[in-house]
Amino acid sequence: MITLKNGPIWLQNNQEIIETVENISVEQGKKNTIAYSILESHNSSDVEGTLKLTFDSLTSHDLTYVGVIQTAKASGLKEFPVPYVLTNCHNSLCAVGGTINDDDHLFGLTAAKKYGGIYVPPHQAVIHQYMREVMAGCGKMILGTDSHTRYGALGTMGIGEGGGEVVKQLLKNTYDISTPKVIAVYLEGTPKKGIGPQDVALAMIGKVFKNGFVKNTILEFVGPGIENLSIDFRNGIDIMTTETTCLSSIWATDEKVREYFKIHGREEVYAKLTPGELACYDGLVHIDLNKVESMIALPFHPSNVYTIKELNENPQKILAAVEEEIRKQMDNPEITINLQDKIVDGKIKVDQAEIAGCAGGTYENMFDVAEILKGCSLTDDYFTLNVYPASMPIYSQMMDDGSAKSLLQAGAVIKTAFCGPCFGAGDVPANQSFSIRHTTRNFPNREGSKPNEGQIAYVALMDARSIAATALNGGFLTPATDLLEEIESDVEYKFDASPYTRVYNGFEKANEDEIVKLGPNIADWPEMIELQExxxxxxxxxxxxxxxxxxxxxxxxxxxxxxxxxxxxxxxxxxxxxxxxxxxxxxxxxxxxxxxxxxxxxxxxxxxxxxxxxxxxxxxxxxxxxxxxxxxxxxxxxxxxxxxxxxxxxxxxxxxxxxxxxxxxxxxxxxxxxxxxxxxxxxxxxxxxxxxxxxxxxxxxxxxxxxxxxxxxxxxxxxxxxxxxxxxxxxxxxxxxxxxxxxxxxxxxxxxxxxxxxxx
The missing domain is CATH 3.20.19.10 (Aconitase, domain 4)
Incomplete structure (x- = not known):
């Protein structure tokens, strides 16, 4: 399914991996990668091996933008020099803290007006879906204060960093790094029916995370298999590259990418990106899409990967091993670990399912789940299925094509664009519950449980299609590849931009007289002294x-x-x-x-x-x-x-x-x-x-x-x-x-x- 190989690796015409070449050096070959051309076009350093990068746009959500702007303001900020998008998708449904969530949102809007920013109101879109739909463009670079800042499938190199790096850009300074290695992710073949992007992503994460094969590198997706994937499928893989610990990602682009931008009214930002005739890479991740199976990442890491078939054949053995690792990791004798209790009559029964955020909430995921569940009814047991379309334009299409109605009639709950299930700010499961999720992470207690209060819940990552198959099967773990009928998702997507009329676009319209509104919870950073002798x-x-x-x-x-x-x-x-x-x-x-x-x-x-x-x-x-x-x-x-x-x-x-x-x-x-x-x-x-x-x-x-x-x-x-x-x-x-x-x-x-x- 996936093999790894150290470099130098040569790629010819974006089609064939070859062993040796003549009349071209490794150094020249590395300059023929897509990554090299994008990095160089944004680099102001004249020192070999060192990059000083300036980004085309910036983005933050409501978990980070207050700190970024407060830091930048304390450091001399006058006006946002590039488009800076402030989204509100991380703290928009949390019923905690009284007024503090909307206080932050009001801070964001007034800051956008004062400094010339772009403000996306709550429930409109999760951060990365908005950036895909409105801001990405071939050859561009975007920096965000969210680790999943990834738009490589759209020809855009996204990097997720802490707020300090965005502050540097706001103050017209550069992002300074040593030139990263570039690893080719060579795709060939076509996924079988029932396989979705999360299956491919989890298989890759399981292969490269623990050995650090791609740590701090740029993943460049190439090869003939790309053309067999839709854009939503590519985006779904791409967003999860963060979990490999790579620095960024970029994909070769084609007519499907052009069509994506055309649908979104921005065909002019398309450019064909492809490696040179002979491109050289520092390593290779070779993925045969034909052989990818329905995958599951068990608690508590996206790299703890098994095929669902393997897990279903050996539930006690595998879950016992997972329990032992959890005990070591939690190191808390007061918490009872009983994941094996989820085995009922030899099968694994789950309690909750979530499809949400930048990884799960894409249109094709929503549509395929609706097709699988059409005309069916979910169990009336404790099991619940919550789905979160990643943007209101996606939700609008779901209403037009009937998929929203199919989901509701099946018993699923549709909610607005929100990242909460991914990081414990929404749909926290009951103590000792087992939740399957098409989100980005399943770290310990990330779903919101509090171990110091004796709570624990178990989260596994799966693709939306296998989640739907499980829901169809009464909550018993089921791979989508077991479904007998082909899942079709070729409905024509029409982008409805009308919900975004509420987006405030103040770039290059800074108003220094605007007063940034500070709620009672918004505080300045405490004084910090310089390092002493x-x-x-x-x-x-x-x-x-x-x-x-x-x-x-x-x-x-x-x-x-x-x-x-x-x-x-x-x-x-x-x-x-x-x-x-x-x-x-x-x-x-x-x-x-x-x-x-x-x-x-x-x-x-x-x-x-x-x-x-x-x-x-x-x-x-x-x-x-x-x-x-x-x-x-x-x-x-x-x-x-x-x-x-x-x-x-x-x-x-x-x-x-x-x-x-x-x-x-x-x-x-x-x-x-x-x-x-x-x-x-x-x-x-x-x-x-x-x-x-x-x-x-x-x-x-x-x-x-x-x-x-x-x-x-x-x-x-x-x-x-x-x-x-x-x-x-x-x-x-x-x-x-x-x-x-x-x-x-x-x-x-x-x-x-x-x-x-x-x-x-």
Missing amino acids: DILLKVASVIADSVTTTDELIPSGDAASLRSNPKKMSDYTLSRRDPAYVPVAKEIQKLEEERQAIVKGNQVELSEELNALIDKVLENVDSTKENFIKNTEFGSVIYAVKPGDGSAREQAASCQKVLGGLANISVEYATKRYKSNLINWGMIPFTASPEIINELDRNDYIYIEGIRKKLEENATTINALLIKENTVKTIELKVEDVSKEDKEIILNGSLINFYASQNK
Whole structure:
């Protein structure tokens, strides 16, 4: 089904993989990729191997745009220099927090009017469907503050990052990265009946995630199999490439892409994109579409992949193994894990189904599900099926073609464009329930359950067609390939743009007299000081999991309702993974606040706690108490083996900073975007050897003398003093792959401080 191969890989005429070539170098061949041409057209760097990129447009949703604009405003923002789309699809149905959701929406609209933005009201479209329909174009680049910013199937290179990177673009700076590797995803064949885009995507994720084969690369989809896929099918695969941990994606384009843009009234943005006659790639993911089966990603990761057939043939064995992994991952004896209870008469019965968001809510998914369920009735048991069309134009077409009526008559519930089921802000299942979803992720507790309150739910990812087949079968897990009749989805799609008359398009119409409306929950960022000469870090959390997701670092769901209030939201940091973290972080933060008061002359006497800590450290450090207080910044540090998989939301890092976090230590960072978030919030992204986990315990201290000077001198190896209760030893930390500008941000204490220093 899928094979991997390291490069160099040669592709001839976008059709054939060949072993050797003559009269062309690898370097020349790499310049014949689609990715190279797009990157170069947006690059202003003249340094080989380094890119400084400027994007054609930007986008954020209501979980992130308040923080972005508040940060940009504090950094000198006057007007949005490129189209910046503010959508409202993440916190539009959450009945929590009183007025705070619509307060943020009002902030977004008034900010769009003041700075010249584009505002998409709640329920109109999920972020990525709107960008597909209205903003994507062949050869363009789009940067978004959502990790699933992917429009490669439409010839648009999308990158999802934390808010700090969008702030840089708003302030007319560049997105700086080393030139990424480009991996060819070679498609051949035609999917069999019942196979949908999620099946192909999950098969690929299962093959490449754990081995890191495509990490931080650009995936370039090529080969003869592309023409056998509809645009919705391609978009459905493309949006899920985020879960492979690649940086971005791009596809060869054809007449189907032209037709897509024509249907949406934008045929002029089409261009044929294809690799050169001989293109060279750094690796190959070879997918035979003929052999893809109906897939399922079991809890708790999109890479935990099986065929549905395999699972149905071995339910007890597979679910027992999954349960064991869950116990290790949750590390909470108070929670009962009983996924095997879902086996009824030898078959797996699920409790809930969701088809939603940028991955699930496409028109063809909606139509195919309606066709499968037409004339049938869902079970009257606990099982429910909720569907969310990804935009109001899609919903309009569903009303015209009768698919909406078919779904309603079958017993499905149709809701408006909303991302909530994907991240725990809507349709949270009951405790111990098993939910199957055509959404993007199934991380631990991402669906909204609270383990610290004894709750757990199990989410598996599946394609919409197999979800419909399961619904048709009374909630018993069923692959769509078992359906006897062909699923047809060739109805003519007509784009109804009329719902978008409510979209406010203020680009190039900034009104400096407009007053941005701030609800009572919208707060400015707390003051952050520049990095001091030395640092003392208190180990506030040690996480031994092989991967730590951003959902574990800062949970979504109800916690996200406080997104616009940094201090309030920070109290949720690691709350579902390590509830002891916040109290420990606050302990050292309180001592740092006292240290700063002494330095400023606002406090004379040392508290008993601060005095005891300084005495403890000075037993091992050659300094006077006065100099130590003056030169040493106190803060917390998190250790995790591989943190940052998943969401781009910056709160995973900013909440640590608000609590006084100064660094992370890891073996490696799961994604570039999480590492960027740490840097933009003035936190040092240390790495260390895997063995360091055997050295660290909560409440240990790490003292680093001369850290500021070491960063200024571009040192990559940092010797630090690990101070435990009864022992002291030297450990080695690394600061690698951090650019000169990134170090300047860290030295200034945050991106906000960095820009403030430039504007002095």
